[in-house]
Amino acid sequence: MRAPRSEPADALTGMSARDACVVLLGTSGGPVPVRGRAQTAQALLVGDAAYLVDCGAGTAARLTEAGIAPAALRALFVTHLHADHVADWFATIAAGKRFAPGQGFARPLAVRGPAGTARLHAGVLDAFAYAVDSHLGPSPLGPGLRELVEVEEIAPPPAGAGAGGAASPFAASFPAGPLAPPTEPFAVYEDELVRVSATLVEHPPVFPSLAFRFDTDAGAVVFSGDTIPSANLVALARGADLLVHEAMHARAMREHGVPERLVRILAGTHTDVEQVGRVAAEAGVGRLVLSHLVPVDPSVPDPPPFDADDWLAPVRRDYDGPVALGADLMRVPLSASATSESAA
Numbered sequence: 125m126r127a128p129r130s131e132p133a134d135a136l137t138g139m140s141a142r143d144a145c146v147v148l149l150g151t152s153g154g155p156v157p158v159r160g161r162a163q164t165a166q167a168l169l170v171g172d173a174a175y176l177v178d179c180g181a182g183t184a185a186r187l188t189e190a191g192i193a194p195a196a197l198r199a200l201f202v203t204h205l206h207a208d209h210v211a212d213w214f215a216t217i218a219a220g221k222r223f224a225p226g227q228g229f230a231r232p233l234a235v236r237g238p239a240g241t242a243r244l245h246a247g248v249l250d251a252f253a254y255a256v257d258s259h260l261g262p263s264p265l266g267p268g269l270r271e272l273v274e275v276e277e278i279a280p281p282p283a284g285a286g287a288g289g290a291a292s293p294f295a296a297s298f299p300a301g302p303l304a305p306p307t308e309p310f311a312v313y314e315d316e317l318v319r320v321s322a323t324l325v326e327h328p329p330v331f332p333s334l335a336f337r338f339d340t341d342a343g344a345v346v347f348s349g350d351t352i353p354s355a356n357l358v359a360l361a362r363g364a365d366l367l368v369h370e371a372m373h374a375r376a377m378r379e380h381g382v383p384e385r386l387v388r389i390l391a392g393t394h395t396d397v398e399q400v401g402r403v404a405a406e407a408g409v410g411r412l413v414l415s416h417l418v419p420v421d422p423s424v425p426d427p428p429p430f431d432a433d434d435w436l437a438p439v440r441r442d443y444d445g446p447v448a449l450g451a452d453l454m455r456v457p458l459s460a461s462a463t464s465e466s467a468a
Contacts, residue, residue, distance in 0.1 A: 144168065173317055195228065198231065214251075220272045222265045235275040242275045363407075436449060
C-alpha cells in the first residue's frame with residue numbers, strides 16, 4: 125500500500141477523529157536517501173497530543189504534511205542513535221520555537237532516549253549555536269530553544285547491562301555478551317493520555333537499542349525499533365492492538381544482485397520478511413504494519429519499488445491478522461473498529 129506524498133493513505137480499517145492513531149512519517153530504513161520515502165519516524169496521535177518515535181531525515185517536513193503542529197508534540201522517543209533515526213533532530217526541535225501566539229511547542233518537549241541522547245542533543249545545539257542564540261533564543265513570546273527541550277536518558281534495568289560472552293570490539297561503549305539479554309519491560313514515561321514502556325532489542329553492534337510500547341485508552345501500539353527477532357520484543361508486544369515492525373527482504377536483495385556479504389551483514393541486524401510474521405504471531409498482536417523498510421538495493425537513491433505482495437506473502441504464512449506495507453503519511457488506527465479518515 126503506497127501513499128502519494130500529498131495524499132496520505134488510510135491503513136487497514138481506517139480511523140475516526142475520536143480514536144488514537146499512528147502516522148507513519150518516514151518508512152525508509154538506512155542512511156541512503158530513497159525517493160518518495162523519508163527516513164524513520166512515526167507519530168502516535170491521542171486526542172490533541174502527539175508523541176514522536178525517532179526523527180530521521182525528512183521528519184519535520186512530514187510532520188507539516190501530516191498536519192501535526194508543533195504545539196501538539198509532547199514527547200520524542202529515540203530507539204537508538206543511528207543517523208537514519210535522528211538526522212532531523214535540529215529541524216524537528218527548531219519548529220518548537222514560538223514566533224507568534226499559538227506557534228511552537230505548548231510545553232517543553234520531553235525527550236527519552238538511550239545513553240548518548242543528551243550528548244547528541246548538546247552537540248546539535250552547539251553545531252547550530254549561531255541560529256539557536258540569534259533567532260531561536262528567548263523572546264517576549266516565550267523561551268528559547270535551549271529551554272524548550274528536556275532530555276532524559278533511559279537507563280535499562282540491571283539485567284540489561286550485558287554479561288558473559290566474548291568482549292565486544294566496541295568495549296569502551298558496548299557491554300560484553302548479548303546486547304539484549306532477557307529484560308522485562310520497564311516504564312519510561314507517563315501522562316494522562318499514555319503510559320510508555322520499553323525493552324532492549326538486539327541490533328548489533330548497538331547498545332542500547334530500544335523498542336517502545338504505548339498504552340492508551342484506545343489501545344496499545346508497539347514500535348520495534350531496529351532489531352533481529354527478539355524475545356524481549358515479543359514480551360513487550362504481547363496482546364498489543366498494533367505492532368509497527370521493521371523489515372528487510374533478503375531474497376529480493378539476492379535476486380537483485382546485492383553482494384552476499386552485505387545481505388548477511390544486514391540480516392544480522394534486522395528482521396527479514398520471512399521472520400516478522402512469526403514475531404507478530406507469537407506476540408498475539410491484533411494488526412501488523414511493516415516500516416523502516418530496508419531498500420532492495422540499499423546502495424542507490426532510487427532502488428526498485430517495493431512490491432507489497434512480495435513483501436507481505438512471507439509474513440502471511442505465519443501471521444493471519446491484518447498486515448500492511450507501510451508508506452509515508454499512512455495513518456493506522458489503534459482501534460480496529462475505527463472509521464476511515466483522511467489526513468489534513
